Amino acid sequence: MSKLAIPDAIREAMKDVKHKVVVLSGKGGVGKTTVATNLAISFAKDKHAAGIIDADIYGPNVPKLLGLDGQHPTSDGEKLDPVLGPLGMKIMSMGFLLRQSDDAVAWRGPIVAKAITQFLGDVRWGELDLLVVDLPPGTGDEILSILQSIPDIDGVVIVSTPQEVAVLDARRAIRLVQKMGVPILGIVENMAEFICPSCGNSHRLYGEGSTKQAAEDFGIDHLGSLPFDPSIIQLSDKGTPFVVENPDSASAVAFGEIVKKLAKKMGLKD
């Protein structure tokens, strides 16, 4: 695997960004974007200057999750200014650049690589404590390109459900990232347990596949486990991050523990 040079424009655009975290999953539909978005907003709540790059060019859903659908970055003709989201977060998403939400992005490989590089280099991020990058799911070409294009990544956070095929795909992703020499901050288990709101009984909807075993096998940290919480999905559909709307919920408390561990690992004051 050859190491590509990081473009100067990207180094320049990110020179005042203190910490960068990349959120990645092997499989789609495991809550990667929800984790990425709520991670950034958790730090923003703690008075850190935070930003999000929604690099999921095939399904850029960060604007939808933050209630920013239909917004557009402003430009001075040279650089783009990110859209301002809740708590002053700076948000950049391919979703802002598409004409309408039904638009299919079906670009050929070289155009994709170019779009991502532009994306990363053309945005005026300014000073940030933390930039969270939401990658497309999978272990494809774009992942390589994006991971190789970002200077000085603090580390990657892997998200997986307990479904065995999801853990299998997470293992592929971990191996890929380790091969590239990019540090991994840990793995988050998502959608683990569903507490029936009618009777209070607990059900493991996605089975018993073990993110803990994967963490052990690859020598990475298991950051924590989040329940399957339909209110998170409903709040996401409404454009409201759950850590803001339901800060006392079991989900938000579990998420807070994960954020604390990450802050400590990155040397960010909590």
Place this chain on the structure above:
Amino acid sequence: MSKLAIPDAIREAMKDVKHKVVVLSGKGGVGKTTVATNLAISFAKDKHAAGIIDADIYGPNVPKLLGLDGQHPTSDGEKLDPVLGPLGMKIMSMGFLLRQSDDAVAWRGPIVAKAITQFLGDVRWGELDLLVVDLPPGTGDEILSILQSIPDIDGVVIVSTPQEVAVLDARRAIRLVQKMGVPILGIVENMAEFICPSCGNSHRLYGEGSTKQAAEDFGIDHLGSLPFDPSIIQLSDKGTPFVVENPDSASAVAFGEIVKKLAKKMGLKD
């Protein structure tokens, strides 16, 4: 969008395949591979000669779902013979060609395109009534390449959960497929309703986003709705298709209705 010529090798390899169905989702994690696998096996149960191409090169999970992990296609040095699965199904998956299940597939775009073309042209399918193609999730480059490489597709089946961002991604996929002039057989709503096994109450885990509205907006058929059934996930993890293992379950009955509609649309005797 330029129309690529279909390679002769692929036309030749598929010349005795009567019907081809492509299963696609805009978002990952919506059950696309489960639908594709159980679709093929439903037709196989009805004495049709069926096959599956697992073209999800980034997370090829069909072998896992059919209990075929670790199998390998045989070769005469020229063509590959598909692996024989349950009910005599012919299965080909990138998963068979990877050294171990943790292997990350991180190929550059041109290699991916070449791998897929080889994949489609190098397999000796022989006579089949139906070949089901499981595409990678999303609306990326590989989708274009694969859809354009398969001759005489009967149509595409779109899979989505009711989560609004999943329906949004499904809309993108529908628009892309329609732009390419490939027929769409319809959309399947998956993971709609969860019946708590402890108390029997019903919960819409993924919310109320409307696959029916999407079907109406794009003028395609709504093929049916499948419940969120944890036993499907457990059976998948064990390598057993749910339509074989639990043929009388609510899920299998609902799936049977979808299969009937598809058989009628394709002119396949039920």
